[in-house]
Amino acid sequence: MDQTIAFILLAILIVAVIGFGISIYNRLVLLKFNVDKAYGNIDVILKQRADEIPNLVQVAKHFMNYEKDILERLTQLRTSYLSSQNADEKTALANETSKALTSFFAVSENYPNLVSNSNFLELQKRISELENKIADRREFFNDSVNLYNISIHEFPNLILAGLLGYKDKTILEITDREKRYDGVQF
Numbered sequence: 001m002d003q004t005i006a007f008i009l010l011a012i013l014i015v016a017v018i019g020f021g022i023s024i025y026n027r028l029v030l031l032k033f034n035v036d037k038a039y040g041n042i043d044v045i046l047k048q049r050a051d052e053i054p055n056l057v058q059v060a061k062h063f064m065n066y067e068k069d070i071l072e073r074l075t076q077l078r079t080s081y082l083s084s085q086n087a088d089e090k091t092a093l094a095n096e097t098s099k100a101l102t103s104f105f106a107v108s109e110n111y112p113n114l115v116s117n118s119n120f121l122e123l124q125k126r127i128s129e130l131e132n133k134i135a136d137r138r139e140f141f142n143d144s145v146n147l148y149n150i151s152i153h154e155f156p157n158l159i160l161a162g163l164l165g166y167k168d169k170t171i172l173e174i175t176d177r178e179k180r181y182d183g184v185q186f
Helices: 002-063 068-083 087-108 118-153 157-164
Strands: none
Touching: 002 068, 002 087, 002 118, 002 157, 068 087, 087 118, 118 157
């Protein structure tokens, strides 16, 4: 009789451990795919922004003869972004592109003919709209990445996450320009 009870308890313990492992695995998979979905949603807009860069560079080249470094950097970042297949690499490139665009628009203010050009204004407006969409989706993406990163570091999740090769994901950063508040301008 004692062996039967021990066997039943052992079977219950094994089932509980397996059930707990399955629960952890399912949560990690859910979080991973949630991050992938959030990135897929933001990737569409990041690609649209990347597609606007050649137009912006073409318009700006006509006016900005001395700012070739910024224009070349934007072109290089766009090419790298479009050729990358890795979500973390694309996220890092998107962060760099945001910084480069911030620099570009800051420098463009030194060129009154450029700033008053209708093509430039339309492109600037389009990129600004895309940046607003990116900001909206960035919040959801970063929340998803944060939950995922926390989950793969929690015990006992970290054991299974390590066995499955789950690694930290990169968040989309907020540029210094976005953090800065210059007050109301008149």
